[in-house]
Amino acid sequence: MPHVTSADGTTIGYDRLSDDGPALVLVGGGLDDGAENVSLGEHLAAAGFAVVNYRRRGRGDSGDTEPYAVEREVEDLAAVIDATAAGGRPHLFGASSGAALALEAAAAGLPAERIAVHEVPYLLGDEMTAAWRHYVADLDAALGRGDRDEALRRFMRLAGSSEEDIAGAEAAPVWPALRELAPTLRYDAACLGDGPPPADRLAKVAQPVLPDRRDGGPALGRAAGRHLRRGRRRRGGRAARCPAAHRRGRRPRRRPGRVLGPKLAEFYRPAA
Numbered sequence: 001m002p003h004v005t006s007a008d009g010t011t012i013g014y015d016r017l018s019d020d021g022p023a024l025v026l027v028g029g030g031l032d033d034g035a036e037n038v039s040l041g042e043h044l045a046a047a048g049f050a051v052v053n054y055r056r057r058g059r060g061d062s063g064d065t066e067p068y069a070v071e072r073e074v075e076d077l078a079a080v081i082d083a084t085a086a087g088g089r090p091h092l093f094g095a096s097s098g099a100a101l102a103l104e105a106a107a108a109g110l111p112a113e114r115i116a117v118h119e120v121p122y123l124l125g126d127e128m129t130a131a132w133r134h135y136v137a138d139l140d141a142a143l144g145r146g147d148r149d150e151a152l153r154r155f156m157r158l159a160g161s162s163e164e165d166i167a168g169a170e171a172a173p174v175w176p177a178l179r180e181l182a183p184t185l186r187y188d189a190a191c192l193g194d195g196p197p198p199a200d201r202l203a204k205v206a207q208p209v210l211p212d213r214r215d216g217g218p219a220l221g222r223a224a225g226r227h228l229r230r231g232r233r234r235r236g237g238r239a240a241r242c243p244a245a246h247r248r249g250r251r252p253r254r255r256p257g258r259v260l261g262p263k264l265a266e267f268y269r270p271a272a
């Protein structure tokens with residue numbers, strides 16, 4: 001598998017799913033070792049895009065140089081773009097915390113053409129923001145004492161999983177792989193900051209942005225879309241309309257490539 005070297009020396013693994021067409025980089029979300037976006041990437045590759053699916057630091061065969069900062073992940077994405085987009089401006093797709101990272105990268109000035117974000121889990125309202133802060137504190141405490149199982153439980157509770165669901169997950173064959181990824185939950189939390197949409201930074205995103213969501217889990221919500229549109233108006237551009245916030249207490253579900261793929265292909269190839 002090919003790798004690139006980020007600015008701090010961290011090696012980042014990636015796969016090219018296709019070499020033909022407009023460049024498109026997929027940014028994975030929480031507890032993703034690079035597998036989550038494969039189905040979507042294959043669909044978009046078949047639709048004529050040169051798709052790159054990379055593994056964020058601390059996941060799969062990518063390195064994990066300390067200390068962590070969101071800026072390091074932006075540099076990782078920059079290194080992937082430099083190595084795979086032939087000096088151009090790729091489209092970006094981000095899922096969950098990877099969507100927040102893609103927006104942070106665009107706000108920081110990374111070259112990108114169009115950005116689609118799926119289920120970016122910004123928090124809306126005092127109750128949800130308070131729950132997020134409690135989660136971050138509990139997550140730090142669990143990982144600080146080396147309790148990866150409890151870190152995963154805290155994450156699943158935040159996502160709306162029942163205790164029965166959590167017990168079932170712990171008994172499942174996938175649990176050891178999730179334990180390996182548990183330290184990266186801190187990285188996902190850092191990408192989301194205090195929880196609510198970061199208005200000042202979102203207003204700096206100049207590219208067209210397509211927010212997409214399904215019911216379940218914390219939400220992008222109207223607020224993030226409003227901040228994106230406000231920044232676009234200042235530059236004479238447009239942002240896609242952002243849907244309403246998710247309802248709390250339902251587990252997030254991922255759309256398969258055959259459902260989400262056509263929508264993304266249409267967005268990435270706007271009518272002339």
